[in-house]
Each structure stands twice: as structure tokens, then as C-alpha cells.
Amino acid sequence: MARHPVTDRAAFLTRRQHRALRVVALAALVLVWEAIARAGWVPVLFLPSPVGVLAEAAEMLRSGELLVHLAASLSRLLLGFAIGAALGVVVGVAVGFFAVAEAVGTPVIAATFPIPKIALLPLLILWLGLGEPSKIAVIALGVFFPMAINTFTGVRQADPLLVRAAVAFGARRWSIIRKVVLPSSLPMIFAGLRLGAGTALLLLVAAEMIAVESGIGFLVLHAGNLMQTTKLMVGIVVLSLLGVASHWSLGRLERLAIPWRAA
Amino acid sequence: MRVIVDGASKVYADRAGHSVRALEGVDLTVESEEFAAVLGPSGCGKSTLLNLIAGLLTPSAGAIWLDGELPAGRTATAMVFQEFALFPWRTAQANVEFGLEELGVPAAERARRARMFIELTGLAGFETRYPHQLSGGMRQRVGIARALAVEPAILLMDEPFSALDAQTRQLMQEELLAIWGRTRQTIVYVTHNIQEAVYMADRVIVLSRRPGHVLAEVKIELPRPREERMLGEPTFVASVERIWSLIREQAAEALRDGVA
Numbered sequence: 001m002a003r004h005p006v007t008d009r010a011a012f013l014t015r016r017q018h019r020a021l022r023v024v025a026l027a028a029l030v031l032v033w034e035a036i037a038r039a040g041w042v043p044v045l046f047l048p049s050p051v052g053v054l055a056e057a058a059e060m061l062r063s064g065e066l067l068v069h070l071a072a073s074l075s076r077l078l079l080g081f082a083i084g085a086a087l088g089v090v091v092g093v094a095v096g097f098f099a100v101a102e103a104v105g106t107p108v109i110a111a112t113f114p115i116p117k118i119a120l121l122p123l124l125i126l127w128l129g130l131g132e133p134s135k136i137a138v139i140a141l142g143v144f145f146p147m148a149i150n151t152f153t154g155v156r157q158a159d160p161l162l163v164r165a166a167v168a169f170g171a172r173r174w175s176i177i178r179k180v181v182l183p184s185s186l187p188m189i190f191a192g193l194r195l196g197a198g199t200a201l202l203l204l205v206a207a208e209m210i211a212v213e214s215g216i217g218f219l220v221l222h223a224g225n226l227m228q229t230t231k232l233m234v235g236i237v238v239l240s241l242l243g244v245a246s247h248w249s250l251g252r253l254e255r256l257a258i259p260w261r262a263a
Numbered sequence: 264m265r266v267i268v269d270g271a272s273k274v275y276a277d278r279a280g281h282s283v284r285a286l287e288g289v290d291l292t293v294e295s296e297e298f299a300a301v302l303g304p305s306g307c308g309k310s311t312l313l314n315l316i317a318g319l320l321t322p323s324a325g326a327i328w329l330d331g332e333l334p335a336g337r338t339a340t341a342m343v344f345q346e347f348a349l350f351p352w353r354t355a356q357a358n359v360e361f362g363l364e365e366l367g368v369p370a371a372e373r374a375r376r377a378r379m380f381i382e383l384t385g386l387a388g389f390e391t392r393y394p395h396q397l398s399g400g401m402r403q404r405v406g407i408a409r410a411l412a413v414e415p416a417i418l419l420m421d422e423p424f425s426a427l428d429a430q431t432r433q434l435m436q437e438e439l440l441a442i443w444g445r446t447r448q449t450i451v452y453v454t455h456n457i458q459e460a461v462y463m464a465d466r467v468i469v470l471s472r473r474p475g476h477v478l479a480e481v482k483i484e485l486p487r488p489r490e491e492r493m494l495g496e497p498t499f500v501a502s503v504e505r506i507w508s509l510i511r512e513q514a515a516e517a518l519r520d521g522v523a
Contacts, residue, residue, distance in 0.1 A: 165348035168317050169341065169413065170365035179361070183352040260352045260393040 048230040053237060056230040070238065072214035073204060076132065077242075080139025081200050085193060087140070088147020093185075095148070096155025097177060109148060117142040117199075118206050125210070135207040142203040143196035150192030154185025187261075190254045197246040205239065216242075264339065264416035264449055266293040266316055270325035272474075273311050284474035285311040288325070291468055291477055293417075295331060298443060298450045300460035302506065303470030303478075304514040309453040310345075312475070313421050316451060317342050333416055338366065341415035345422040347402045349394040355405045356381065356390040362413035380408040383442060400431040407439065411446065418448045422455065433491070436463060440489055457510075461502045462489060469506060472513040479509050 030050050036042060037049030044052070060066035095105035121138050128134040158181045166180045208217025216235050223231035273286040285308035293299040303309050314320040315327055317340050329339050341362060349358050359377040368376070381390060384404040394402055403423055410418055423439075424432040440463060443450060454460050460467045461483055469478045483502055485493055493499050 161344065161346060161348050162350060164314075164319055165342070165344060165350075166361070166365075168319060169362035169409070170338065175365060179364075180350070183350070186352075258352075260395065 045227060045229055048233055052230050053233045057234045057237070060231070060234060066234070066238070069214055069216050069219045069235075072212075072218075073208065073216045073242075076135050076139060076207070076215065077200055077204050080136040080204075081143050081196065083136065084140035084143025084200070085147050085196060088144045088192065088196070089151050089189060091144075092148040092151025092189075093155055093177060093181065096152040096185075097173075097181060109145070113145050113149070117145075117203060121207060121210065130211045135204075135212070138207050139200050139203045142199040146195040146199065147189070147192040150188045150195070151185055154188030155181050157188065158184040186258050190250065190257070193250055194247065197250060198243070201239065201243055201246070264329055264331035264333065265295050266291075266417060266449065266451060267328040267330055268292070268312070268316065268325070269328065271312070271315055271322045271327060272324040273308065273315065273320065274323045286315075286322075287474035287476050289470075289476055291480070293449055293451055295449055296447050298452065298463060298465045300452045300454055300464035300467045301470060302454055302457060302460045302467050302510070303475060304472050304510055304517045305455060306517060307470045307472050307513075308475035309455070309470060310421055312470070313342070313419050313451065313453050316340065316417070317419050329417065331416065336366070338362070338413045338415045340417045340419055341410035341413050343403070343406050343410045343418070343420040343423045345425055347394070347399075347406045347426070349402055349405055349409075351394050354391050354393055355386055355397065355401075355408075358394070358405050359408045359412050361409060366413060376412055377408070380412045383411070383445075384408040385438065399427050400435060403427065403435065407442075411442070414446075415448060418450045420450065420452045422453055424459070425454070425456070432459075437491070439463070444488060457503050457506050458494070461485075461499055461506065462494065467502075467506060469509050471510075472517045478513075479506075481506055481509075 033047075034050045037044070037047055037052070048056075057066065091105060091109075094101040095109070096102070117138055120141060121134065124134040124137050128137055162180050162184065163176055166176050171179065204215070205217035205220070208215035209221045212218050216238055220232055220235035220239075223229070223235060268289050268291045271286055271289045272284070275283045275285055277283060289312060301309050301312060311320065315322050318327075319342075333339055350361065353361065356374070356377055359381055360373045363373040363376060378390075381387060384407055386401065386404050386408060389397065389401060394405065397405065403426070407423065410420075424435050427435060436459065452460070452464060462485075464483055467481045467483060469481065470476065471478045481502060484498055485496070485502075
């Protein structure tokens with residue numbers, strides 16, 4: 001039999017990184033947008049140019065207008081997110097670990113989870129007034145559900161062998177929750193934080209379109225009403241950056257919090 | 264401390280409502296400072312027996328007693344698991360310290376005692392590694408160090424080396440015997456490996472297939488310290504053959520019934 005060289009038939013499955021392409025693709029999109037805007041095919045009222053948006057953003061930064069809105073939005077976002085996430089973890093652990101809490105919590109969560117949280121905003125305004133609390137509460141509610149459900153799932157997935165090992169070494173309930181159940185739920189908890197971050201941004205903008213005088217959501221709505229399209233676009237870009245920033249910082253936090261995960 | 268198992272039975276109920284009798288009327292005593300091996304075919308309830316002794320299960324009938332004075336600050340039992348059962352989020356050192364934490368040992372003392380057993384088990388230099396960064400043999404050393412660190416009166420070992428390759432297993436067996444020579448706990452060592460049981464134990468307790476009960480107790484007359492060359496000695500071979508003849512039929516039946 002003749003000799004045939006053996007080649008790596010799986011070579012085409014190797015995925016390459018294409019780092020440069022990532023940057024080029026984004027840059028090309030912006031360039032095409034700029035070109036369309038400059039060509040004058042579309043009125044500035046409908047599509048302001050990227051350069052125009054940047055200039056407007058710089059102007060708003062200098063006048064302090066952008067920072068006022070950003071600060072207002074960030075404080076609502078962070079406060080609502082923190083409250084919702086903390087409550088979600090506590091409820092998730094309780095429902096996942098204690099039989100009584102499960103019996104009480106599961107039907108309540110199943111009944112309230114499907115409600116679009118934005119529909120609760122008018123009710124929250126009735127209860128808490130037009131001020132900050134109703135905005136923060138609607139964001140907290142939106143974050144609470146994915147957090148509670150993910151934490152619950154994480155608690156349930158805790159390895160029974162590890163729980164038994166902990167008991168064999170004298171651990172009681174509280175130790176088991178702190179030293180076994182919580183650390184093993186961390187990956188699910190972080191997945192919940194990511195889901196919650198998306199929901200929080202959505203609810204923030206919606207809440208800021210009702211009876212407020214500051215915030216990125218207000219900026220977008222107000223600029224739209226006045227047909228200041230460039231300003232509106234600045235608001236949208238800021239929202240995009242907020243989303244990217246929260247995703248990135250959660251990723252960093254996750255790597256810090258879960259150092260035992262194989263890379 | 265002695266372990267007394269007095270007519271212990273364990274019946275599991277599965278989801279479909281069938282009940283499985285894992286153990287039935289097990290009577291045995293493990294003496295203080297004795298190295299006892301519990302041997303039996305697959306699915307004979309060996310692990311169930313160990314979990315009963317560890318207080319991780321309730322017997323359906325009968326009782327388990329731990330007999331003897333427990334010095335203050337010592338634990339009655341500690342367990343080494345077949346699947347290691349290390350906490351993946353804890354470094355080797357922190358895993359070894361786990362039981363000491365639960366005993367309320369202060370941090371400095373904890374670190375000192377953990378260090379001692381890390382060195383004893385040949386893990387020095389690997390304290391800050393996470394379990395996933397360690398080989399199977401090293402993981403099980405962490406498991407053994409974690410159990411030894413609480414200085415239990417009774418060490419329970421559930422097929423601790425069965426997940427390891429043959430060479431690593433042989434070395435770990437020798438190390439365990441050397442450590443036991445110094446610490447002298449009562450050891451209840453569960454295995455399905457006859458050679459391993461005979462090589463290590465003072466006495467081999469042979470369990471029947473499910474529902475498990477004590478078929479025989481075989482005293483091993485090999486001197487200590489045990490050495491690898493003893494594996495060829497007539498006493499060793501005779502003990503292995505005697506035990507094999509006891510469980511051969513049981514194992515074959517288990518194989519036929521698809522338990523193994």
C-alpha cells in the first residue's frame with residue numbers, strides 16, 4: 001500500500017480570534033453612518049452625524065448638563081439594583097434552602113414574576129409618590145425576580161456530596177449556607193446580576209419618562225419632544241455605554257469573586 | 264474509641280415507592296486503634312454502613328454506638344470520601360482548615376494545625392492551590408489531611424483510593440499506613456479491593472451482597488509495619504484467597520442481577 005500523509009482533519013474547527021476585525025467592523029459602521037449623514041441624503045433632524053453627536057456630547061459635558069442627568073440616572077440605577085439584588089439573593093437562598101420558605105415563596109413568585117414590572121409603576125407612584133422612591137422601587141422589583149430565581153436555582157444545584165461533607169465535619173445550617181450553598185451558587189448569582197442589569201436599564205429609562213426633571217430617560221424624551229435629535233442621540237449613546245460598562249464591570253467582579261473557576 | 268454497630272438495618276425508599284434494603288441486621292465491633300476494612304461486592308451497602316457510623320443517615324432499625332471517652336476538643340468521627348468532596352472554592356489549606364473552623368479553633372491555631380497535616384500528607388508547597396489545580400492523588404491527600412486535622416477518634420474512609428491509578432494507589436496506601444502508625448486512630452476502611460483490604464487492615468469484615476450483612480470476619484496475621492514485599496507471602500495470599508472464596512459467589516450473583 002502506498003504511503004499517505006495523515007493531516008489534521010479537525011484543523012478547520014479551530015476558531016481564530018480575529019481581534020482586528022472586531023475593531024474594524026465597529027469603526028466601519030460609524031464611518032458609513034458619518035458618510036450617509038455628510039452626503040446630505042438624510043436631513044439632520046432624522047439622522048445627526050456621529051461627529052455632530054460627539055460635539056454635542058462635549059458641549060453638554062462642558063455645561064454640566066450631561067453630568068446632572070447621568071448622576072441622577074446612576075444613583076437610581078445603583079440604588080435600585082443593589083436593593084433588588086440583595087433582596088433577590090436573600091429570598092432565593094431562603095426559598096431554595098428552607099422547606100417552609102419554599103412552600104410560601106414558590107407560588108407567590110410564580111404569580112408575580114410574569115407581571116411586566118413597568119405596569120406596576122403607576123401603582124408604585126400611587127403608593128410612594130412621584131419622587132425617587134417609586135423609580136428606585138420599580139428598578140429593584142425588576143432586578144429582584146431574576147436574582148431570586150437564579151439564586152434559587154443555584155442553591156438547588158449545590159452538590160449534595162459537598163453538603164454532606166460539610167455536615168460530616170460538623171457544619172450546621174448557617175455554616176452550610178455561608179460556606180457551601182452561597183459559594184456554589186455564585187455562578188448562577190452572577191448570571192442573575194447580568195440579567196438584572198439589562199432589566200434595570202430598561203426600567204430606568206421607562207421610569208424616567210414619567211414626571212421627572214432629570215435623568216438620561218428624561219433627556220431622551222425631552223430632546224425628542226423638542227426635535228433636538230442630536231441631543232437625543234447623545235442620550236442613546238450614553239445608555240449604550242452604561243450597558244457596556246455594567247456588563248464589563250460585572251465580568252471583572254465575577255472573576256474576582258470566583259477565583260477557583262478554571263479559566 | 265470503639266465503634267459498635269448493633270443490628271443496624273437500612274431501607275431506602277425510591278421515588279417509585281419501591282424500597283431497597285441496603286443493610287439488614289449488621290452486627291460488628293471495631294476496637295479502639297484497630298484498622299478494620301469493610302469489604303463487599305458492589306452495591307452491598309458498604310457506603311451506607313459508613314454513613315450510618317458517621318451520623319449522616321438514620322438506621323431503619325438497630326443502633327450505632329461510639330464507645331469510649333472523647334477528650335475535650337476532639338471530634339468522634341471524620342470522613343474521607345471516595346469522590347474527595349473537596350470544596351472547589353477553597354484552597355488546599357482552607358479545605359484542611361474546614362473542620363477546625365466548625366470546631367471553633369482560633370485562626371492562628373487553625374493555620375498551624377492545618378500546616379502540620381499538610382506536611383504530614385506531603386502537600387507542602389501546594390497550600391494555595393485550588394482543588395482543580397491538583398492531581399487526583401493530591402486531591403485525596405487534601406481529603407485525608409482535612410479528616411486528620413480534626414484529630415478524630417475514628418477515621419472513616421470510603422474507598423478513598425479507588426479513583427486513583429494503580430501506582431498512585433499503592434504509594435498512597437503506604438503513606439496512609441505510615442501516618443496511621445503515628446496517629447493511631449480507629450480506622451474503618453471501606454473497599455471492594457481484597458488485596459487492599461488484606462494489605463492494610465488488622466481485620467477484614469466481609470459483607471454479603473444486598474441486603475448487606477456480615478458474612479465473615481477475617482483476622483489478618485501479617486506483622487506491622489506492612490511492606491510491599493508481603494504481597495507475595497503465603498499468609499497474604501491465603502487470606503486473599505479465603506476472602507475471595509467467601510464473596511466469589513456473591514459477586515457473581517450481583518453481576519448476573521446487574522447490580523455491579
